[in-house]
Amino acid sequence: MTGPAPVAPARPRIDCDVLREIPMPPYVTVEDVQFAVRAVVVHAPRAWSGGTVCRNDASPHPCRLHVWGRRVLTLRGLPSAEIDALIERGDPAADPRPYRPGA
DSSP, rough: OOOOOOOOOOOOOOOOOHHHHHOOOOSSOHHHHHHHHHHHTTTTTEEETEEEEEEOOOOSSSSSHHHHHHHHHHHHOOOHHHHHHHHHHTTTOOOOOOTTTTO
């Protein structure tokens, strides 16, 4: 008679949401801001029969690039209302003014 079957070692659980995130740059450059503006404008929300989807690729909104773009612009100091205004203008080449509190 043999003993109990060997048990495989437990594999660490991988959080799929973390794997889906696009890494943030170590510091935000002017080029990063330009890419971020393009990301939030091109990957803007669109109402669809099944709910809100990404205008670019029809994935559930917010998609990875939209989230990344918002995070970069927020890190650069743009308030949410200004990011929303950029999206509403719809110009992926727009130059967001640097946010200066109290200016």
